[in-house]
Amino acid sequence: MDLDFTPEEQAFREEARRWLEAHVPAPGSLASLDTPEGFEEHRRWERTMYDDRWSVVNWPAALGGRDASIVEWLVFAEEYYRVQAPKRVSQNGIFLLAPTLFEHGTNEQKARYLPPMASADEIWCQGWSEPDAGSDLAGIRSRARRDAGGWVLDGQKTWCSRGAFAEWCFAIFRSDPEAERHRGLTYFLVPMDAPGVTVRPIPQLDGETGFAEVFFEGVRVPDDQVLGGVGEGWRVAMSTAGSERGLNLRSPARYTEAAGRLLDRYVGRLAEGGEAAEAATALADRVARAYVDAEAYRLHTYWTASAVAEGQAVGAEASCNKIFWSETDLAIHGLALALGGTGSELLEPGPDGGSRPGEWLDGYLFALAGPIYAGTNEIQRNVVAERLLGLPRG
Amino acid sequence: MDLDFTPEEQAFREEARRWLEAHVPAPGSLASLDTPEGFEEHRRWERTMYDDRWSVVNWPAALGGRDASIVEWLVFAEEYYRVQAPKRVSQNGIFLLAPTLFEHGTNEQKARYLPPMASADEIWCQGWSEPDAGSDLAGIRSRARRDAGGWVLDGQKTWCSRGAFAEWCFAIFRSDPEAERHRGLTYFLVPMDAPGVTVRPIPQLDGETGFAEVFFEGVRVPDDQVLGGVGEGWRVAMSTAGSERGLNLRSPARYTEAAGRLLDRYVGRLAEGGEAAEAATALADRVARAYVDAEAYRLHTYWTASAVAEGQAVGAEASCNKIFWSETDLAIHGLALALGGTGSELLEPGPDGGSRPGEWLDGYLFALAGPIYAGTNEIQRNVVAERLLGLPRG
């Protein structure tokens, strides 16, 4: 056990830091990525990263990456969040689809899809949920029909993040209507400009349009847009689900960075003295706990990373991750709002005017969704109980 | 709405206070009621109360009570806890069985059983749970067989509080082995010295013997020891269950008194200054919340009492009560231990030496059982969700 970064890891960190400091846009200077302008601004930022091979550091160099180790990937994320760099508009592709493509894709598919994903020339959205199948993938009803030279897709997907603007969609359809629940599903790669695809953006409670409904009416796709074998959709999807719930998507840097800003906000209140300081003091133990939990999440991630680096598989522990980071995120952002104090209308810049107005509230709204997406925490608890503790299915 | 006590209620309070102050044993001076000596000491205290008509204030005067209103009953409990009077060894009888007897008993049964219950000449234990039927009364297997002039009881009951020393047991047996679950149960009154009754005390984790297993082997009881009709046991029992979960058993005074002592302990730590004061300050918000919850429970009880006084029935709201008081009790006692601070071996007298050593720990152990007995809180939550919120049974 050695928690020192190696000289190579250290050098990697320093290179990343120098590059980011030279290139990163000022925090908050890009428009929201859920607007058309903002989407393109974020795409340009991904391109800037890609040009210097920072967009997919853990990919092979041949595909635009740096062959970074998992620890280096974590180091890069720490640096990325440290400078409050923009949200990754390519997130669905590079974090959710790419691991699946690497594992299940043909060589042709990898060559076709990965490079434009890395350069953000093609941005992906996810088509899994349906109105009647939220956390329950087995309830998928959208259908794929065999047809000469390919497939015809019909149905409706919902909660597709980035769906309003993305070029491609990775989606699951029922290819065998006779098969039960988890069987008979197939994983497809579908261009959003294919005839028969209609997108309806879904406004969120904060007025943004982070996700969309996508309708498929007789959409034709050739065989080479099936990922991982006909009828294998469930198994293929679950490897991506593991990514979403586990290590890849949820860099601990996001939480440790937010926890650090929470401490700053707390100190700011203490420094005001009087009422503000006393009110902050009353929250001291909860602030400390949120900070400790963010640290615990970071350590747990490095622990898992070491195990993965040594070839161990991450199993149902990923469900523990999901529960823990989503609750930690809520605690951090809820406390930051509570530190705003009585009478706050929640969107105002706080007395620590340095943070953007509404920034904590945005984070809180996002955090509120945490226990819901990527498999609700209720389902994750079932997974933990059944797979890690051996309790019977109910 | 008028929260002033009436002059009559006020006078009742003052009379109770004067009497209690003149007669109550010093706090902690009686041996534990789960020892043979302590049981008799507590019986004598009940007798002392009975002699001056304070043992069952809400009963009719003809039976040794004072016809006290429900509000007066609450007032009496406040005074009783205020002087930290002994635990009620007659509790199972007067709080759980008596309401059922009043509702379902024949006149002969009332005349036979209520007076010695009030005077504590006969102390009752409850025989409901079985090894394979804890919170699930419908799973009861102990059997009652029809026999010339009465019934023959066979089976095993467990978790009978006071079972080691009580004179009588009220118990539920399956009288119709063909009937399903809730049907075919009958409610019996059984003397503990009847031939065929064997008692095995169950030591608790604190070394006391608060409850017992009771074995029935061919125990004969006459027909007039059936309470409320053959096959009606479930319905009859549920009216008692309502009492246990609802208003009668759980006087709010128990929690407000403990919350008051918690505040004293908190103030004591503040007064010590330094480390102790800082540690207490870190718990201030949680202490305040426990205090507020105890007050909220008190107010809710008076609210319910007014409704009952006006003839309304208490339904599934009683399940809300159960959840709330058991959690409040745990919070109060857990915080009191936390205020004891680091390194405490939990049984020592604290620096606020006034409280008996181990007193808070005793309370905590008792509180830990709160979410479990009288229908686990899991079951109460189901009741709240299904009966108050209309969610479907699962």
Add this chain to the structure above:
Amino acid sequence: MRFAFTEQQLELRGAVRQVLASECTPADLRALHERPPEPAAGPALGRADPGRTSARWAVLAELGAPGLLAPEAHGGLGLDEVDLTGVLEEAGRVALPEPLGESAGLVVPALAGLLELPGAGADAGADPGKVARWLGAVAHGEAVATVGGVEVGRAGPVLTTAPLDPDAQLPDAVPCRTPRVVASDRADVALLVAPGAGGGLEVHLVEAAAARRLPTPSIDGPRRPGEWEWVPSPETRLASGGAAAVLVGSLVDRGALVAASQLLGLADRMIAMAAAYAVDRKQFGRPIGSFQAVKHLLADARVRLEFARPATYRAAESIARGRPGRAAHAAMAKALASDAADLAARVALQVHGAIGYTWECDLHLFMKHTWALSASWGDAVTQRARVLAEALAGRSG
């Protein structure tokens, strides 16, 4: 001891509930909501739909709601805070955007109190005729009144009004700024607390026309908080010195009660919405409401609400009777109601899942109002600190 509403109280409340069910629908609220404005360029005031707002206010006025606490001599119903708390619970149930709590629960009793205490008027030099005119207008629902300049701190009222020029000599003729005045665009008049000479407090009655009003970005758009710039003067002054201190103390307690009452209604509404959704929505082949995890989430929210109610009604009775414990009782009510409503919001969102996160689902209309009210007039932590301080003083004293 009788801790229950009267038949008349239940009837009044029922009438308000019935009216609001049709007069204040989610569609009405949605129309008043805007996408949260970019903070740099706030929306112009007046985005409210004044037509619908005035119509709704007129209906409430017809029931006597704004003047519920006003003496009959001034056109009110002469009822008390126990009546009002039930009415405001109904206002909360529909997330009523108009300032009924401020008008009926804070401004009316403040003005009526000033008229009853001639000492207060004398102290401040307020013109009783003017006070009476405004009281009548607000009680009749002809004018909409709001409140500003004070928030609730752990140690008591916290003044939020400040002079634009920090070095200016107070009190008079110095332009001041009061943040977060709700119903900023529809109020005709505001009761504003301001710093007085020598570190004291003053209370002023300021007409909307005499103030420059700027909107404050808020997640709860329909509440329309805004900043008022205004100039304290002898003409606006209602009370100073001891009378002002008493008045502000009363505002703080009443503010907590008014917010707590509405939070009860909000919590009830959100729990009901979530329960209804849980009955309809199926996953894994059965209604999600049949899963124990969903049941227990909702049951816990219901329990917290159940126990916040009597505490709020007790606070109302305490204030109505002027009981010595009213400050602690109001604080306790607000702490319990804030926590209950915050929990209900979180649980309701959790039960709704992704749907609850959308603009189309009604839930956010109630969540946002909950978050705003929960943080107003002392959040739960602040109010618990007040309770604890009072309780400790009570035990040692």
Add this chain to the structure above:
Amino acid sequence: MRFAFTEQQLELRGAVRQVLASECTPADLRALHERPPEPAAGPALGRADPGRTSARWAVLAELGAPGLLAPEAHGGLGLDEVDLTGVLEEAGRVALPEPLGESAGLVVPALAGLLELPGAGADAGADPGKVARWLGAVAHGEAVATVGGVEVGRAGPVLTTAPLDPDAQLPDAVPCRTPRVVASDRADVALLVAPGAGGGLEVHLVEAAAARRLPTPSIDGPRRPGEWEWVPSPETRLASGGAAAVLVGSLVDRGALVAASQLLGLADRMIAMAAAYAVDRKQFGRPIGSFQAVKHLLADARVRLEFARPATYRAAESIARGRPGRAAHAAMAKALASDAADLAARVALQVHGAIGYTWECDLHLFMKHTWALSASWGDAVTQRARVLAEALAGRSG
């Protein structure tokens, strides 16, 4: 960066686990438990079953556990705190009543450290020969060592040793009292912290025979806490002044680590017991473990444990390397482990229901040890305050 145990570390831990599974059974623990004594008349010391205790200690000594951190030259294994933390997790899993944490985790590194720093010995005048003798004896398992006189406070170590006569002049030849020394009846020697001259600290090595030992009532009987009355003298003194302050700072961090490690094992054991019970026990016609409420209780406990583990291992690595952050890391580990184990205890009891409340069910043996360890060496709230203070200093510094 490699955050994982080595094969050797896993093997050592596995060996300890295997041995303890048979050497420290619930039946063994139950034999050591007594009904909690009436506080007025505590039990006489020596109720421990010395035969079984010595046998178990001998087995542990055979594996090298007590001397794990001692240099090989002094008969130890020369391993580090990362090795030890895994071994202590196994000790926690069986609620080992002997003071392995104190002997191996606190006293051995303290004595070894004194020998390595000649400055420390000179400062205090401790006899290196005597220190080496005791180090060898403890490392070999021939002597059992314990610790006392210091607890963890928010601002640092809190001294608990006090002179019997509060007016006496310290330090030497004045009878002192040290409360809550664990393994009071079976320890041969204790490292005791005491007040020094001028408000400073001193560390003494006191043989059991030289102390009057009185039992302290405890819910965790097998831990055998007791009060030691003893007389500090130049002969007992190990360190004073700066050396003592460093030594005590190290004790506080190591105490937190030692307790955290054991709490991980305890939590794991209680969760496993509850899960096994939930599979077996049927209610309403199905195993209670198939109910979502039970699943989610246990899942939450498992999650908190999962995240307490790496934090504890990091603290071990930090102490082993003497990293500057080790105090904060140990505090964080203890806070997480205490909370995880407290939650596991509560959940396990809830899942067991009434059975868990009985003497016959093994659960209480582990709950009681959990409560004692959770409150020792800084409870979660205290340790979080330490973390917060360090973190704030780090951010402003």
